Amino acid sequence: MQVDEIRRVVIVGAGTMGQQIAFQCAGHGFEVAMYDLATAALELAGERIDTYAQGLVSDGAIGAELKQSALERISSTADADAAATDADLLVEAVPEDPKLKRRVLAQFDALCPPRAIFTTNTSTLLPSQLASATKRPNRVIALHFHLPVWVSNVADVMPHGGTTPEVTEAVREFARRIGQVPIVLEREHHGYVFNAIYSAMNREAITLAERGVASIEDIDRAWMGVAKAPTGPFGALDLVGIDTAWTITDYWARKLLFSRQLRRNATFLKAYVDRGELGVKTGKGFYTYPDPAFARPGFVEGAG
Ligand SMILES: NC(=O)c1ccc[n+]([C@@H]2O[C@H](COP(=O)([O-])OP(=O)(O)OC[C@H]3O[C@@H](n4cnc5c(N)ncnc54)[C@H](O)[C@@H]3O)[C@@H](O)[C@H]2O)c1
The missing domain is CATH 1.10.1040.10 (N-(1-d-carboxylethyl)-l-norvaline Dehydrogenase; domain 2)
Known part of the structure; x- marks a missing residue:
């Protein structure tokens, strides 16, 4: 998968991080499908994204048109199957529980196209602890953001020993394309840099x-x-x-x-x-x- 082939991003977990990553990706031209367990969580996420976007317009960081087009690129669904359709890159942003993360990655592994790259936003875990939950371990990598994503725009890119170098390269370039400074780790390390x-x-x-x-x-x-x-x-x-x-x-x-x-x-x-x-x-x-x-x-x- 080359970075140019990444068009549609699926965000799994529409909490604090999922919301911001969704807006950051949509603001840089990517189609975003945001998935969470409950419609209520998705409604709250939508409201918070609106508030963030309005704040960025008020601060003069983005124009009203960009805000509008970004919001139009984000769709929300509590239907995992629909979210996974045509996904090129997955961002896992569910709570920091290794069992839950493995379960969610396995669930989406069965639903997403085989070409899709799976990234995790885990704070403390290693991608090698999660990759084996999928049948695509060589396409699993950490892509870790910092809050607020549009201000503290540094993203750790951390492959595990089995991640394909092309995947690391595509994710590094993807990070750049969504306005992040990618820091590619040479080896796995709990907590990144x-x-x-x-x-x-x-x-x-x-x-x-x-x-x-x-x-x-x-x-x-x-x-x-x-x-x-x-x-x-x-x-x-x-x-x-x-x-x-x-x-x-x-x-x-x-x-x-x-x-x-x-x-x-x-x-x-x-x-x-x-x-x-x-x-x-x-x-x-x-x-x-x-x-x-x-x-x-x-x-x-x-x-x-
Ligand atoms: N908050 C931060 O500053 C920060 C920064 C970097 C990384 N992280 C990491 O990002 C991840 C998410 O953190 P957060 O702060 O956004 O958490 P959060 O609790 O705000 O949001 C998590 C979301 O995941 C949803 N969820 C739970 N189980 C799910 C499932 N099975 N399928 C789909 N969605 C599910 C929840 O409903 C919730 O909306 C964690 O791994 C965390 O360590 C957090």
């Missing part, structure tokens, strides 16, 4: 809060004040989704059995998840939305 660095920072930030060393606001204030960043670690985790952050922390806490602090960090995050405080997507996480304290003038100086 940016995330490997970023998750170490998050782990330390959560540890500071879990141990009661400093408040969530002060931890963010310190980061924002020194790095001159618009958000601190906790403001950023609200955007990522505390459920996603918990899943990742819990995964590593189980894998690295010796890390008692990671287990405590997972418990700290789980309390938010259990209260339904998942971050921006539920209107409350470490901060309250749409007007989080960290975004108010004077927050860094201590007025917030």
Whole structure:
């Protein structure tokens, strides 16, 4: 499969990432079929994509015409068969659960044309852990985005040992064509490049809060004040989704059995998840939305 043959992209999982990837692909001229389990999830995804698109128009990042044509290129369906029809490239963006991802990839392997390339947006897993769920392991590769996809436009392209070089090349070029800077990894690595660095920072930030060393606001204030960043670690985790952050922390806490602090960090995050405080997507996480304290003038100086 050459990149020129990629026309239709199927997004499996229309959550935080699926929505943004869908709009990014459609905005760069690709036909997009967005699939999720329930019509309600797809309706919510459609509303959120509209809001993102309107925001980009208001900021002057895109014109109203581009917005309109991009939205027209996105179709939504809860019918897996319909979504898979004529797919050239699949983006798997379901929750970070290896069993679920393998199940979904196997399901779509049976439905998509044999030529289709399967990409996973997994945060922590390796494509080699997922590829064998399909009968096309040599066409399975990680293509991992960062939020917000149109601003933090770097995408990790991570093949596993059995991925065909032509597939890696096609996905690298596809990433470029949807406005991403592709970073092609030379070997598999949990957490890719940016995330490997970023998750170490998050782990330390959560540890500071879990141990009661400093408040969530002060931890963010310190980061924002020194790095001159618009958000601190906790403001950023609200955007990522505390459920996603918990899943990742819990995964590593189980894998690295010796890390008692990671287990405590997972418990700290789980309390938010259990209260339904998942971050921006539920209107409350470490901060309250749409007007989080960290975004108010004077927050860094201590007025917030
Ligand atoms: N949130 C981030 O910042 C971020 C960044 C990079 C990568 N990721 C990774 O992307 C993936 C998706 O994360 P997210 O934050 O979008 O999750 P999310 O929970 O916001 O969305 C997941 C979506 O998948 C749907 N889903 C669940 N089971 C499904 C199935 N069997 N078939 C189809 N759809 C199904 C859910 O209904 C939901 O809409 C995860 O692997 C995550 O680790 C997340």
